[in-house]
Amino acid sequence: MTTSTDTLPAAQRKTTDWRLQGACSTHPDPDIWHATGATTQSRSDLDEAKALCNSCPVRQICQDWALTNREAYGLWGGLTEGERRRILRIRIADGLAEPRKGSRPRAACGTPSAYDRHIKLREPVDDACRAAHARASAEQRARASQQKPASLEALFKAHTKRLYGGHLAWTGPVKPSFKGRSYNPKQVAFIIDRGREPVGRVLNDCGNSECVLPGHVADDSERTPCGTRYGYQRHRKNGEDACDACRKANSDADNRLRRTGTTKQLAA
Known part of the structure; x- marks a missing residue:
């Protein structure tokens, strides 16, 4: 071998x-x-x-x-x-x-996702993508005007449904709005459960990328504790000075990567 x-x-x-x-x-x-x-x-x-x-x-x-x-x-x-x-x-x-x-595969032109991709990559926007974006924006505004929930909890309950295996699916708009502010569904789940704003991205760790069950989501501060290479990367993304524990963890991992090809500690 x-x-x-x-x-x-x-x-x-x-x-x-x-x-x-x-x-x-x-x-x-x-x-x-x-x-x-x-x-x-x-x-x-x-x-x-x-x-x-x-x-x-x-x-x-x-x-x-x-x-x-x-x-x-x-x-x-x-x-x-x-x-x-x-x-x-x-x-x-x-x-x-x-x-x-x-x-995910690249969205075909003539869709809102393709319009977003053109804007992100600073590409010329074709007429089909521009029209798709306009339709999606109009539909989103219409849905928002029809229903104005009294709280984030009400917004969350109105647009979720249970799935097999204990997961929770989001059925509402892609970018729900509350009191003039836009969120993504996982942010809403995090805020109503933790009672605070998330730090960095909110992702889930249950294996179902569409799940918004509050117990299945976590922000950067929960996923990347200090004293790890991921904690160092969180500091970097947030424009913060890395703490000593994170600097040491990152230096150790970086040394291992440059010398052995992996950040993981090798068995003695």
Whole structure:
């Protein structure tokens, strides 16, 4: 049985493994590959990391690996997170790359979803998509004017139904509105259950992507506790300074990824 070199400790892997040849593998401060450029020091760190990447002997391999594996965070092969996302969007639009596994197929033109995609990607909007968007907006306004619930709880009860297996389905508008503010269904479920506004995204963890049962949803603060790499990423997304526990967890995970190909700790 063959064993992938990606899962072996660095001392046991082949000396030809590109990760061992990277400039980042021996650098004393791995945090510079996560600099955002938001401050003077951060811009300095980012410039230093980019300079090291540009002179790295495995820069292209590292860059291709990050694009292929959809690595979401950090500088890889000299490309920032935003630069990689732009390259992937272009490749997907040109048919040179597949959308992320599990993602929904591209909506056909002439639908509200296709209109939203054109706007997001700054593409020209065709007449069919513009007309579909106008119809959907008019229908949404008509539904909203017909029913004005007295509370978020009433809104939630009026637009949900029980499903087999203990799940709860949303049957109302895609973006329900209450007192002049728009929500998504999972946000409504979270607020009426927790009694507070969610932090970041609200997602479910029950395996049914359409479920809005309050007990099956959680926001970023509940899914990504401090002291983990995901907690560090939550700080980044919210524009916060990462706490010491999250910085250490991310540095440890990043070191493992750059040296072994996985963020998971290997068994002794």
